[in-house]
Amino acid sequence: MSGTNRADIKVGARVKVVQKQDQCTGNLTEGIVRNILTKSGTHPHGIKVRLEGGIVGRVKEII
Numbered sequence: 633m634s635g636t637n638r639a640d641i642k643v644g645a646r647v648k649v650v651q652k653q654d655q656c657t658g659n660l661t662e663g664i665v666r667n668i669l670t671k672s673g674t675h676p677h678g679i680k681v682r683l684e685g686g687i688v689g690r691v692k693e694i695i
Contacts, residue, residue, distance in 0.1 A: 635678040635691025641668055649681060649689030661687055
């Protein structure tokens with residue numbers, strides 16, 4: 633499932649995100665959502681979240 637709809641992402645969900653510095657390479661980081669940072673309902677590049685480890689990125693895949 634893609635991460636472009638805010639309603640699909642819940643706190644505590646396991647996701648794969650792309651960090652700002654990895655956008656050109658496409659490296660994904662897996663983690664558990666601590667906070668949802670994007671306020672709008674959808675975002676074409678993925679909803680921005682903070683993972684439990686403090687990493688911030690845009691959701692590319694919901695596991």
